[in-house]
Structures are given as structure tokens and as C-alpha cells.
Amino acid sequence: MLTALQERFVAVFTADPTVTATDAYVAAKGPKKLPERAVAQNAACQLLRHPKVAEAVKRERARFFIDQRQVRDEVFHDLRAIIHAPHTKAKDKLRAAELLCKLFGLLD
Incomplete structure (x- = not known):
């Protein structure tokens, strides 16, 4: 099961193939908690390495292409x-x- 942040990240990241992982992370955090760019990049990389998030991204991308x-x-x-x-x-x-x-x- 994914956390709320992870779910929002996967939703934003897979909705548009042109969205970067960093931008998806920033959008998932929301406008009230804007992290620095380097922090967002690091956090996005960590999310993408998380097995459940990686599987969710793979599943949603497959659904998008179908x-x-x-x-x-x-x-x-x-x-x-x-x-x-x-x-x-x-x-x-x-x-x-x-x-x-x-x-x-x-x-x-």
C-alpha cells in the first residue's frame, strides 16, 4: 500500500509522459510545502527506487499506453x-x- 504522497506522485508522474520525476514530487507535495530543487530531485529519485512506487509507476504507464x-x-x-x-x-x-x-x- 502506498502513502498519500506516493499515490499523488505516481498519479502526477504517470499522467503526462513529459513530466519529470522532480516536477511530480513538487506537485505531489503541494504548493504549501515547496522544497528546494535539489531536495526535490533527491526525494523523487528515492521514490522511484521504492519497490512499491516503481511497480505502481510501471502499472500506470502500461495502462496509459493501452x-x-x-x-x-x-x-x-x-x-x-x-x-x-x-x-x-x-x-x-x-x-x-x-x-x-x-x-x-x-x-x-
């Missing part, structure tokens, strides 16, 4: 339906095809 894949699949099917619908205008089909290419990283 959810992300499901959303991507839904978007793929919706755009594909637009492209193949007989009454869709050409400009809408082209836009859907462009979005599909972006979805799969085929455009810059």
Missing part, C-alpha cells in the same frame, strides 16, 4: 470510415487521409 493505443485505434477506424464512405466529399476524404498519415507518423 488507453493511448485504444484511442489511436478508434481514430483510425473513424478516419477510415470517412475515407470509404460513398457520399463523403473529396476534400473531406483528403483531410481524413492526411490525418491518418499524421497519426502514423508518415508526414513531418
Whole structure:
């Protein structure tokens, strides 16, 4: 079982892949208890080494990527339906095809 601080840390750290562990620790502590940056970095590293926290982070990240894949699949099917619908205008089909290419990283 995680402490309240550990739970908040895991929630913040795994909600957005761009959030650093240090920023997650600062956010988990709350605005009334802002630690120095070096203290926050050290504490975040310690939290990440804690076996229960590490497992929770791993579990939440896996859940995040599964959810992300499901959303991507839904978007793929919706755009594909637009492209193949007989009454869709050409400009809408082209836009859907462009979005599909972006979805799969085929455009810059």
C-alpha cells in the first residue's frame, strides 16, 4: 500500500509522459510545502527506487499506453470510415487521409 504522497506522485508522474520525476514530487507535495530543487530531485529519485512506487509507476504507464493505443485505434477506424464512405466529399476524404498519415507518423 502506498502513502498519500506516493499515490499523488505516481498519479502526477504517470499522467503526462513529459513530466519529470522532480516536477511530480513538487506537485505531489503541494504548493504549501515547496522544497528546494535539489531536495526535490533527491526525494523523487528515492521514490522511484521504492519497490512499491516503481511497480505502481510501471502499472500506470502500461495502462496509459493501452488507453493511448485504444484511442489511436478508434481514430483510425473513424478516419477510415470517412475515407470509404460513398457520399463523403473529396476534400473531406483528403483531410481524413492526411490525418491518418499524421497519426502514423508518415508526414513531418
